[in-house]
Amino acid sequence: MAPPLLRPSPLLLLVPLLLAAAPAPKAPAPPQLEDAVPDTFTGVERVVAVGDVHGDVDALKEVLRLAGIIDAKDRWSGGKAHLVQTGDIPDRGDQTRAAYDLLMRLEQEALAAGGRVHALLGNHEAMNMLGDLRYVSPGEMASFADQSPEPDAADAPAGLNGHRVAYSAEGRYGPWLRRHPAVVRINDTLFVHGGVAPQVPGTSLSEVNRWVRQDFFPGNPPGGAKDSQGPLWFRGYALGEPQDAEPALDAVLQRFGARRMVMGHTTNRDGKIQVRLNGKALLIDTGLSTGYGRHLSALELRGGKVHALYREGKVPLAQPVKTPAAPRPGKP
Structure with missing residues (x-):
């Protein structure tokens, strides 16, 4: 005798109807200038801080492994550490998208x-968002075709x-970048791309970051992303004469409560992290990408000590020395 036909459960019949009636998941809201951007x-x-990547994800992975931030499978292994990438992920190399995707996942x-993970804005992120494509390599450009x-x-x-x-506010990478700061303070240290x-303007990091980000949102006055003296472009502490640069840096550090x-931004051609201005300026763009010599380095701040991390080992760096106050003129 033929087996009896199995009747489908009313619940099973109802499931497709419920799925069809369910609203589609909402796309994330596009970023706004007023969005909160954590900075302290x-x-x-x-x-651990790493300088300019310039489209070389392989070099980035290698230095992150060197610093114990990712494992052999490129997964986060840094525990409660904070990783700061000081900007200039794109341009000059073909692996920009892979570098973005890595940092987005590691976040x-x-x-x-x-x-x-703090992926700070650099001048090259700003250039790409604002349509200045002078330094986009052909392979890098072609990788965005899809x-x-x-x-x-x-x-x-x-x-x-x-x-x-x-790079638009509705694209894959534009919203992510627009939600990032130009400057953060972690413990007693400011991290920034240029300086x-x-x-x-402003007396708080939130005001500085808003000033930079306003260039990426239409309808605002010119901001700090394009300004040659803004945080993405300034080189005064990297290249300025110490007698002028150090007092200026002291004033900024005091304003924002840092030591x-x-x-990054200014490449150290010897491939080593540089210490300037009595230990108060640390320049960590050592030419990480292959186009700059693939000089792998990272900066580590831990337990009140500062070290440079290289392939050959860990090197202690000088601690900040307070600038003596100028002597007061004597009474007549």
Whole structure:
């Protein structure tokens, strides 16, 4: 005898109807200038800072392994450490997207482990968001082709439309970048791409970061992302004469409650982290990418001590020395 037909459960019949009626998940809201952008962190036991990447994700991975921030499978292994990447992820190399994707993933993995990843804005992030593509390599540009269904014009570089979409406020990388600061303070140290000049507006880091970010949101007056003396471009502490640069740095550090400033942007051609201005300026762009010689280095701040991390080992760096106050003129 034929087996009886199985009747479907009413609940099973109802499930497809419920799924069809369920609203589609909402896309994340686009970033706004008024969004809160965290910029101050205290009580952090270990901080690792890495300079300019310039489209070389392989070099970035290698230095993060060197610092114990990722494991052999490129997963977060830094525990509660904070990783600071001081900007200039894109341009000059072909692996920009892979570097972005790595840091975006590590942000989430670090948070889950009690740590943090701070990918700061550099001048090259700003240039890409604002349409200045002078330093985008052909391979880098072509890697963005899948970000737009619109074909590129016959006389345009391959990937141009996808690049524009990806860096827009609705694209894959534009919203992520627009939610990031230019300057953070972790414990007693400021981290920034170029440098915080004395003339930056504001008395708080949130005001400085808003000034920089306002260039990425239409309808605002010119801000600090384009300003040659803004935090993404300033080189005064890297290249200025000590007698002028140190008093300026002292004033900025006092304003924002810090002992030192860590900067990328200005490449140290000897491939080593440089210490300037009595230990208060640390320059960590050592030419990490292959195009600059692949000089791997990271800065470590831990337990009140500062070290440079290289392939050959750990090197202690000088601590900040307070500038003596100028003598007061004697009474007549």
